[in-house]
Amino acid sequence: MKSLAVWVLLFELLIVAAPVWGRNIGPTEDPTKISLGARPLGMGGAFVALSDDGYAGLNNPAGLAELKRPYLSSMYASLLGDVNYTVGTVTLPVQINELKGSLAIGFAGSSIASLINPSQSGITYFDYYNNVWLVGGGFPVSLFDHPINFGSSLKLFY
Secondary structure (H helix, E strand, C coil), X not given: CHHHHHHHHHHHHXXXXXXXXXXXXXXXXXXXXXXXXXXXXXXXXXXXXXXXXCCHHHHCHHHHHHCCCCEEEEEEEEECCCEEEEEEEEEEEEEECXXXXXXXXXXXXXXXXXXXXXXXXXXXXXXXXXXXXXXXXXXXXXXXXXXXXXXXXXXXEC
């Protein structure tokens, strides 16, 4: 079991140390800054240390290590009547040999429809979307005889 914990730790370090490639597309807002779920929003965003439900994959993937049952979580809000905000996650417990944890797939997105784009040739309309897809996992391991939760997530922003 300890060798598996060491491999998991090395994998986590490689993922964290991996370079990230991106393209600057101009100013945009991260939809995850609003909040990731109804409960975390109700707690004023002070949810990272708790992370004990289906939103753990979006807020703190290490919290997935403690989940023992599947979760299906979702939230929709219309902010100021213009910005549509949607969040959803699916979390499933998994067991790999003796290692028990959870995996999560999530989505957070914001959109505004029919924005006005004035130009010399007239007025046109366009829609604005900003989305994040997530895949993550969390597993408890014993490292040097101390229980530690490890979690990681990969996010695709578009």
